[in-house]
Amino acid sequence: MSILIVGANGQLARHTTARLLAETDSRLTLFLRRASRLPNPDPARVTIVEGDATNEAALTVAMKGQDAVYASLAGEMGQQARAIVGAMHRAGLKRLIFISSMGIYGEVPGESYRSILDPYRDSAAVIGASDLDYTILRPGRFTRGPSIDFTITHKGEPFKGHDVSMNSLAYLIAKLCLSPSLHVRSSLGVSN
Numbered sequence: 001m002s003i004l005i006v007g008a009n010g011q012l013a014r015h016t017t018a019r020l021l022a023e024t025d026s027r028l029t030l031f032l033r034r035a036s037r038l039p040n041p042d043p044a045r046v047t048i049v050e051g052d053a054t055n056e057a058a059l060t061v062a063m064k065g066q067d068a069v070y071a072s073l074a075g076e077m078g079q080q081a082r083a084i085v086g087a088m089h090r091a092g093l094k095r096l097i098f099i100s101s102m103g104i105y106g107e108v109p110g111e112s113y114r115s116i117l118d119p120y121r122d123s124a125a126v127i128g129a130s131d132l133d134y135t136i137l138r139p140g141r142f143t144r145g146p147s148i149d150f151t152i153t154h155k156g157e158p159f160k161g162h163d164v165s166m167n168s169l170a171y172l173i174a175k176l177c178l179s180p181s182l183h184v185r186s187s188l189g190v191s192n
């Protein structure tokens with residue numbers, strides 16, 4: 001299994017990279033801006049590619065030969081999602097795991113989150129309108145605890161809980177990357 005990680009220098013992406021290297025035999029391509037910041041954690045299995053997630057042409061090249069794409073981004077997420085979906089079409093890939101946030105559908109009881117989540121809403125809408133085998137994750141607030149313990153809620157259901165450990169998310173992301181049909185075309189709330 002070959003996995004492209006877009007936004008690979010983010011804290012959750014680095015956590016998930018470590019898990020994928022420790023728990024699977026996947027080959028990883030780490031795609032990030034200013035690649036000199038990230039030491040290669042395992043040169044036998046990891047390729048590092050410098051690029052911007054809004055650059056569809058660069059993403060298309062990086063997607064060659066991959067089985068799954070895991071995107072863990074921030075900022076101009078609508079534009080990034082459009083570039084990723086376009087590149088996946090051009091590269092002939094189907095499987096996308098995309099990190100969003102709790103609250104994008106007003107699903108967290110007592111919270112509105114308003115415009116701060118607009119980039120997350122835009123990107124989820126772009127991906128949801130695509131024909132990809134996507135799984136959008138809407139995590140709660142990240143914690144650093146060692147536990148792997150989480151609850152999933154589906155789109156249309158109220159979000160349960162508030163926090164989730166990065167260990168839990170890395171476990172779930174790794175499972176999704178390795179399982180082409182698990183939770184396909186779904187947007188999942190994740191918290192413990």
Ligand SMILES: NC(=O)c1ccc[n+]([C@@H]2O[C@H](COP(=O)([O-])OP(=O)(O)OC[C@H]3O[C@@H](n4cnc5c(N)ncnc54)[C@H](OP(=O)(O)O)[C@@H]3O)[C@@H](O)[C@H]2O)c1
Pocket residue numbers: 006007008009010011012013031032033034051052053054072073074075076080099100101102138139140141142143
């Ligand atoms: N922390 C929480 O409690 C929490 C809860 C729910 C959801 N989330 C969301 O989950 C996502 C991942 O979280 P995180 O803590 O891992 O975030 P993070 O550390 O800020 O990582 C986001 C990464 O996105 C990269 N990025 C942004 N624009 C890019 C572009 N145009 N091209 C390439 N890379 C780009 C950044 O790269 P640079 O290093 O080059 O800037 C950064 O490494 C974020 O969207 C976050 O808001 C977080």
